Amino acid sequence: MTDNPAISIRDVRHAYGEREALRGVSFDVGAGEVFALLGPNGSGKTTLFKLLSTLAPVQSGMISLFGHDVTREPAVVRSMLGVVFQSPALDKKLRVEENLWCHGRLYGLKGAELRERINEGLGRFNVADRRRDYVETLSGGLQRRVELAMCLMHRPRVLLLDEPSTGLDPGARADLWRAIGEARRQGVTVVATTHLLEEAERADRIAIVHQGQLAALDTPQALQASVGGDTITLRTTEPGQLAAAIESALQLKTTALDGAVRVEATGGAGPDLASQLYSRFRDQIDELSIGKPTLEDVFIARTGSRFEEQD
Structure with a gap:
C-alpha cells in the first residue's frame, strides 16, 4: 500500500x-x-x-x-x-x-x-x-x-x-x-x-x-519480471497431451491454452530449454517461439486464462 x-x-x-x-x-x-x-x-x-x-x-x-x-x-x-x-x-x-x-x-x-x-x-x-x-x-x-x-x-x-x-x-x-x-x-x-x-x-x-x-x-517492469525469464510457446494440436509429457519428463510447470503450451524459463536458460524441448518433443511441436515476458504472460500466470477470454 x-x-x-x-x-x-x-x-x-x-x-x-x-x-x-x-x-x-x-x-x-x-x-x-x-x-x-x-x-x-x-x-x-x-x-x-x-x-x-x-x-x-x-x-x-x-x-x-x-x-x-x-x-x-x-x-x-x-x-x-x-x-x-x-x-x-x-x-x-x-x-x-x-x-x-x-x-x-x-x-x-x-x-x-x-x-x-x-x-x-x-x-x-x-x-x-x-x-x-x-x-x-x-x-x-x-x-x-x-x-x-x-x-x-x-x-x-x-x-x-x-x-x-x-x-x-x-x-x-x-x-x-x-x-x-x-x-x-x-x-x-x-x-x-x-x-x-x-x-x-x-x-x-x-x-x-x-x-x-x-x-x-x-x-x-516488476510484473513482467515476476513471471521469470524467457517465455517459450509451443504450438501443437494436442496442448494438454504435450503439457503433461513435458511436466512428467522434465518436471517443469506448463500452461496449456488455445492450442499452445507455455513454459517459463528461469534466468538466461531460455535458449537452452527451448532447444531441449524441441529435441525431445519435436514430433508433437508445430511451432516454437521464445520471447521476453509480456503483460499477457503475467495475466496468464496469475489467472490461468488468456487475456481475451472474458470479453
Whole structure:
C-alpha cells in the first residue's frame, strides 16, 4: 500500500443482481501517480470506475479520495475529480472554446478567471489554434485533447479516464498519453481503465483485474519480471497431451491454452530449454517461439486464462 494515498479502496464489493462484478477489491493509488486498471471487458474495472466517479453507490466496502469518503462526502469528492468518459462528453455542435466556457460556468468560474483558465487549458494541450473550430470538425485525437483541457479547468486533484483511447489511431493514442503526462506534471493523479496491454505499460503501476478480483498489482517492469525469464510457446494440436509429457519428463510447470503450451524459463536458460524441448518433443511441436515476458504472460500466470477470454 502507498503512504498518504490519493485514493484508498478497501474490500469493495458490488453486484448486479446475482452477478458479482467486484469481489473484495483493495488497493491504494499514490498522489501524483499514473495508475492503470487493466482487464478484459467484463472484469469489473468499469464498475470500479463508476464507484470512483460517484456514478454508482458503494454497496460494500470503502472508497476515499484524499481522506474524503465517496459515500459520506460525494460533493467534496466530485469537486476534486476530472472525468473523461469512454464516449466523448463534448458538444460537437459548439466551438472548442464554447465547450470549455460551458464547463467552467458549471464549476462557478466566470469573468477574467474563466478566460484565463480557458487559455491555460488550450495552451497546455496544444489546441489553442483550434479554439474557434467546431468540435465535430476535429479528429478523435484532438477531441480527446480538448476534453482533457476541459476536465482540468477546475483544477481537480484526480483525473479519471475510462478507456480513453477508444477509437483512436496509434498516433492519436500517443498524443493522448503525452497529454496525460502533461497533466501528471501539473500534480494531477491519473487513474485510467484500459483493456490494451501496450497502453497499460505507460502507467507507473498497474492493477490487473480478473473476474472482479485483484489478480496483480505492481509496476509494469516488476510484473513482467515476476513471471521469470524467457517465455517459450509451443504450438501443437494436442496442448494438454504435450503439457503433461513435458511436466512428467522434465518436471517443469506448463500452461496449456488455445492450442499452445507455455513454459517459463528461469534466468538466461531460455535458449537452452527451448532447444531441449524441441529435441525431445519435436514430433508433437508445430511451432516454437521464445520471447521476453509480456503483460499477457503475467495475466496468464496469475489467472490461468488468456487475456481475451472474458470479453
